[in-house]
Amino acid sequence: MDETLFMALQRYGREDAIPMHMPGHKRNEALAPYLKALGAGLDITEIDGFDDLHGAEGILRRGMERAAQLWGAKRSFYLVNGSTCGILAAIHAVLGQGGSAIVARNCHKSVYHGLELCGITPHFLLPPVESRFGICASIAPAEVERALQTHPDVRLVIVTSPTYEGVVSDIRAIADVAHRHHAVLLVDEAHGAHLGxxxxxxxxVACGADVVIQSAHKTLPSLTQTALLHLQGELVDPERVAHSLEIFETSSPSYLLMASLDSCVALLLEQGQHLLQEWNASLQAFGQEVRSLQHLRILGYTAAPDSSVYALDPSKIVISTAGTSVTGPELMGSLRKEANIELEMAASDYVIAMTGMGDTADTFHALARALCKADRMIQTSPSAAVRPALQLPRRLCSAQEAVFGAREKCPLDKAAGRVSAGYVWAYPPGIPLLVPGEEIDAALLSVFKGLQESGVSLRGLSGGLWVRKA
Known part of the structure; x- marks a missing residue:
């Protein structure tokens, strides 16, 4: 295999070149302890022989070609501003300013920000709620078909698969539907770089989506903030995407981050099969260990989802506390205190343990043991049915008009009937429950109150809600 960026940085570091260029630490790790700990000796800028991310012709181009080979894409781009910049750039590249898009309501906030920035009108698809766990289920291809028939001018469809909880949609069928209507399919696969x-x-990518954005750092051995954008087919102009990335991605990309991503791709090409076998084996062993659970339920392991779920990513371990004496936040706190296990997130009645290629058999065993111990300490308890948090409030103006128009803070108890001028979401996962321009009604305020009472922290409610001035 060609020399990776990390190898080239190591080689260059041994040459003791005098850096009369950025960055200001000058690779002088003796200047301060944190510089050595953070790898400043490998931190350079776009000097001779190290290519330019926004005009790659050398070592970075070869790395991105390896990434395209690995995932089967026509062209792949390294991202150092996370999946967020890839999503913003993709929306901008496909639609520019104005127009409309079919958008799954459970998309990440970066999608909503892209729509807002580009002045795009969303036509939302509300995913069904899986009845046993109360999470968003798969987007049905038939719903995409109906939406495109209703809005024949739409040229972009955006869905998230897998979701934060690991729910996968039938992307192959959705891609076929989108292409019959001459629309581009953009898939936010931030949580699924390992799929396939x-x-x-x-x-x-294998299922025919035109644009796919993945966060390598979420499940693969790469540093936080590293991601990829993949293209295939003929519907999206790669040069337009490259231009949009120049707008939304930093012009000073970190060589430490790029080296991490480049090495991750090389590792997967060389050892991926073995590492994936170990990961899969650990997941299967975990499934065997938790079979004895009596109160807690684990999606896809001790309890199957209903038919609204097309498929599941088994690397996402979703543990339901519904019908027990503990809430999701309480279980998360207990595992932190009693077993030194830090989970990914907690909703009102479930938690998520996010696994990745860096997990070991020992970490899976520790989680299984801790869950079995917690299960013995809790009891069955009648609880209300899980309420879906996602709704489709009435849209009264565009997000741009609401955000940039006159607005004011309004107490929650007086917000019913007002028009939102801000977003409300639980973070993680960052899916908006309320979008600027939408009407605030009593049912939605009740959802906010219920989530807060269960211990879920909501962003956008500090000091009240932003609303349009009457």
Whole structure:
């Protein structure tokens, strides 16, 4: 295999070149302890021989070609501003300013920000709620078909697969529907860079999506903030995407981050099969260990989802506390205190343990043991049915008009009937429950109150809600 960026940085570091260029630490790790700990000796700028991310012709281009080979894409781009910049750039590249898009309501906030920035009108698809766990289920291809028939001018469809909870949609069928209507399919696969490898469900690139954005750092051995944008087919102009990335991605990309991503791709090409086999084996062993649970339920492991779920990513361990004497936040706190296990997130009645290639058999065993111990300490308790948090409030103006128009803070108890001028979401996962321009009604305020009472922290409610001035 060609020399990776990390190898080239190591080689260059041994040459003791005098850096009369950025960055200001000058690779002088003796200047301060944190510089050595953070790898400043490998931190350079776009000097001779190290290419330019926004005009790659050398080592970075070869790395991105390896990434395209690995995922089966026509062209792949390294991202150092996370999946967020890829999503913003993709929306901008496909639609520019104005127009409309079919958008799954459970998309990440970066999608909503892209729509807002580009002045795009969303036509939302509300995903069904899985009845046993109360989470968003798969987007049905038939719903995409109906939406495109209703809005024949739409040229972009945006869905998230897998979701934060690991729910996968039938991307192949959705891509076929979108293409019959001459629309581009953009898949936010931030949580599924590993899909299509090992025994995991097929990924969006293989299933025919036109633009796929993945966060390498979420499940693969790469540093936080590293991601990829993949293109295939003929519907999206790669040069337009490259231009949009120049707008939304930093012009000073970190060589430490790029080296991490480049090395991750090389590792997967060389050892991916073995590493994926170990990951899959650990997941299967975990499933065997938790079979004895009496109160807690684990999606896809001790309890199957209903038919509204097309497929599941088994690397997402979703543990339901519904019908027990504990809430999701309480279980998360207990595992932190009693077992030194830090989970990914807690909703009102479930938690998520996010697994990745860096997990070991020992970490899976520790989680299984802690869950079995917690299960013995809790009791069955009648509880209300899980309420879906996602709704489709009435849209009274565009997000741009609401955000940039006259606005004011309004107490929650006086917000019913007002028009939102801000977003409200639980973070993680960052899916908006309320979008600027939408009407605030009593049912939505009740959802906010219920989530807060269960211990879920909501962003956008500090000091009240932003609303349009009457």
């Amino acid at each position: 490898m090992g025994n995991f469900p097929a990924g969006a």
